[in-house]
Amino acid sequence: MKNQQFVVIGLGRFGSSLALELMDLGYEVLGVDRNEEVVDEMSNFLTYAVVADATDEDMLRSLGIRNFDCGIVAIGDDIQMSILAAILLKEMGIRQVVAKAISVLHGRALEKLGVDRVIFPERDMGIRVAHQLVTPNLLDY
């Protein structure tokens, strides 16, 4: 196991794929989702998987979230939840907070909160695929 620890909040398509890839790369991953079914599905594949609401501050503290090296807010659709979760992760002092945005304005709000890296999955994937299409020998990145 590599010693960097990640917490992924929201195990939808983006969050689960990110969490599984980090596991494959040899890192420890705590997955958090408020949907019990989602957590049950993922629990065999992650280091830990917990049913919790990302805005439940006491719960996040009890999970020792502040000790993680990187927190990823992978909630998109519910902008309010995404923003509240990002604020809590920042306040808890996680060194690097990454969050997914679904719109430019959502991204700007996350940046204003001090989120270290904002990701726009669809936009970023579009750019990546365009590069791969015109540069066939480009290594996957």
Ligand code: ATP
């Ligand atoms: P994706 O495209 O990655 O599937 P999405 O944007 O379609 O994501 P979202 O509504 O963002 O879907 O939800 C992603 C995951 O986050 C879901 O599994 C959902 O249960 C979880 N989630 C949403 N809000 C919270 C919350 N407040 N606390 C914990 N988990 C949450």
